[in-house]
Amino acid sequence: MNYEIEHDSEHEQDCSCCGNTSHTIFGYVHADESTLAAFCVKWTDGHELDNPPWFLLSMGAWGDGSTGEERVTAGCILIQTDDGPRFSVVDSSSVEWRSPDLVGRHLTRDQVMGGELAAHFFNLLDQITLGSEQIGSLVGRVHA
Numbered sequence: 001m002n003y004e005i006e007h008d009s010e011h012e013q014d015c016s017c018c019g020n021t022s023h024t025i026f027g028y029v030h031a032d033e034s035t036l037a038a039f040c041v042k043w044t045d046g047h048e049l050d051n052p053p054w055f056l057l058s059m060g061a062w063g064d065g066s067t068g069e070e071r072v073t074a075g076c077i078l079i080q081t082d083d084g085p086r087f088s089v090v091d092s093s094s095v096e097w098r099s100p101d102l103v104g105r106h107l108t109r110d111q112v113m114g115g116e117l118a119a120h121f122f123n124l125l126d127q128i129t130l131g132s133e134q135i136g137s138l139v140g141r142v143h144a
């Protein structure tokens with residue numbers, strides 16, 4: 001499959017605790033002719049340890065006529081370990097603030113990790129860090 005990462009919108013604001021710049025990127029993961037997921041990634045400069053970046057993926061059908069009933073949303077945070085950054089799946093309701101009508105049913109960590117969705121979810125995360133220079137830099141990925 002040919003993956004393409006589309007940045008739909010980017011926002012910056014001052015972090016409420018430290019005043020550093022917080023970044024939010026909304027976008028889509030496309031593969032060939034279809035859209036596999038919408039994503040939202042948020043992080044704050046210089047703030048990776050106590051306030052890790054988080055990633056939300058709303059997976060399923062997108063496009064005209066589709067609704068949240070055709071999607072599920074899963075979330076993870078990017079934690080720093082001795083071996084480098086690593087994704088840790090969380091209950092998406094702890095980071096997802098948007099309605100299930102838009103992003104789909106909020107999955108718990110157990111629902112993601114215990115199902116077939118986990119491999120799909122981690123592949124999409126990989127594609128996002130591969131296809132976006134800004135997001136890739138969060139995981140230490142260097143783009144040519």
Ligand SMILES: [Zn+2]
Pocket residue numbers: 015016017018019020044047051
């Ligand atoms: Zn802060």
